[in-house]
Amino acid sequence: MTGLERAVADVLARDACSGCGLCTRLDPSLRMALDARGYARPRFDGPSRAAPGAEAVFRRGCPGVVVRAPETPAGAATHPLLGAHVGIWRAWATDAEVRHAGSSGGALTALHAWLVASGRAARVTGAAMDEREPRRSVPVSIVTREQALAAAGSRYAPVAALDNADALRSDSAVCGKPCEISALRQTADDLVDGEPPLLLSFFCAGTPSQLATDSLLAELGVPSGAPVSSLRYRGLGWPGSFRAIAGDRAVSVAYEESWGRALGPTTQWRCKVCPDGVGESADIVSADAWESDEHGYPSFAEGDGSSALIARTPRGRQTILDAQAAGVLSLEPFTMAALAAAQPLQTGRRRLLRARLWGSALAGRRPPRYPGFRLLRLTIASPRLALRVLLGSFRRVRRDRREP
Known part of the structure; x- marks a missing residue:
């Protein structure tokens, strides 16, 4: 395996891929495709053809490896x-x-x-x-x-x-x-x-x-495989509705229901x-x-x-x-x-993220690195809640790793 292949494989093994597509710009053999769980993931179509230095660029920019807080502009x-x-x-x-x-x-x-x-x-x-x-x-x-x-x-x-x-x-x-x-x-x-x-x-x-979209359509009476001519998740008003057109039938459901129950x-x-x-x-x-x-x-x-x-x-x-x-x-x-x-x-996610990262790591799933975000000082401000989040993350990751 090339260095880029090993780096991509590591991100996928840790379930740390965000599906951004950066790696496809580094190797023409990579393409994005939906995996069995319905998420966009990179796949090699053939032998790696990465340019020299591609692995270093990947390790510097892949959100499954690292996300760096940007420098604060002067006067901000x-x-x-x-x-x-x-x-x-x-x-x-x-x-x-x-x-x-x-x-x-x-x-x-x-x-x-x-x-x-x-x-x-x-x-x-x-x-x-x-x-x-x-x-x-x-x-x-x-x-x-x-x-x-x-x-x-x-x-x-x-x-x-x-x-x-x-x-x-x-x-x-x-x-x-x-x-x-x-x-x-x-x-x-x-x-x-x-x-x-x-x-x-x-x-x-x-x-x-993606499976959540397909399941929501099925709930609304548009089964898998049925042709759909239009699908919107929001818009046409604020916040707008999930709506689709299949043949001569239009279906919709309110944003709070589509995101809160089905998609989120x-x-x-x-x-x-x-x-x-x-x-x-x-x-x-x-x-x-x-x-x-x-x-x-x-x-x-x-x-x-x-x-x-x-x-x-x-x-x-x-x-x-x-x-x-x-x-x-x-x-x-x-x-x-x-x-x-x-x-x-x-705001809630940022405040308690360090506890979530600790829980995930303790359960055996190594998260990406996030230098510069000052997460520790936010999390330790609420120690009891942080402990609860840590334990919850630990249990969920352990369960997910037992049940792929």
């Missing part, structure tokens, strides 16, 4: 749970069609369409519904407003945005999951000829199994031990700015969407302000404290 403020920022707003697309199509206000979709229309980027690489098999999600390159609209809305299923050579072009912008953006940020000097692409991301709760519980293990669901390595990050009830629980009542839009870097801030000046985005003042209150999953 830092939130202990949500990371650095040089600007934060409540934002939404001024175009009503774009706002309606997006998951939460259409801010990213509006940026995608404006970046290519203005010539700021030759393309935006991201993810969208597979037009040939709408049950699936695929990496895409967006070059028109119509393509940006087609890619609007979350895709709660496996898709590897970096399994797209356009993501390595300096004239692109790249929108991907936080793990994908971290991988690209860490390896851009090796893989991108010129300035790194503009990097956009979103708050990510994790990648569910199947999130892969690597996502459950993620230090960066908030996209700290990106230039621009979008997040749901949920309204909360008196108990702090997010409200999923339908309404006009709005996003929290964070500039992590000066480049990101200037892009956002230029889009506002161009009439593409509406912006209102917002705070990281308000966003933290609206995102209990992200």
Whole structure:
């Protein structure tokens, strides 16, 4: 085996793969495919043909090996749970069609369409519904407003945005999951000829199994193998519904039910031990700015969407302000404290992640390394809760290893 083959095999054996697709850019023999559990994983189609130095690049950037906290830009403020920022707003697309199509206000979709229309980027690489098999999600390159609209809305299923050579072009912008953006940020000097692409991301709760989508469709009366012509997980309102069209039949279920009961519980293990669901390595990050009830629980009542839009870097801030000046985005003042209150999953995961990592390691599953995130100081602030999380993680990993 080559060094890259051994490194990839180690990540897979530890169940630490996030399915980002970085490794496919390092060896033309690698491709992404769904495994038996419904997650995107790399496979060798033949003998490894990795270029010299590929193993070192992989070990530096693969999110199953390491995720490094980025350096804080000069002048940035830092939130202990949500990371650095040089600007934060409540934002939404001024175009009503774009706002309606997006998951939460259409801010990213509006940026995608404006970046290519203005010539700021030759393309935006991201993810969208597979037009040939709408049950699936695929990496895409967006070059028109119509393509940006087609890619609007979350895709709660496996898709590897970096399994797209356009993501390595300096004239692109790249929108991907936080793990994908971290991988690209860490390896851009090796893989991108010129300035790194503009990097956009979103708050990510994790990648569910593709099997969960298929099971939910079956529950709604669309059995396995039945042709589907359209499938959306969110959007067309905020937060929008899971909806599909199969023949002359349209089916749907509310977001709280689709994510909370069917999709979310199947999130892969690597996502459950993620230090960066908030996209700290990106230039621009979008997040749901949920309204909360008196108990702090997010409200999923339908309404006009709005996003929290964070500039992590000066480049990101200037892009956002230029889009506002161009009439593409509406912006209102917002705070990281308000966003933290609206995102209990992200703040809770970060606060107790070190305990979860300890529990996983004690059960025999070595997690990735996460230098620079200062997880220990967060976890020891709540020792009793941390112990409970540690023991729970230990038991779950032990059970999973006994029952593959």
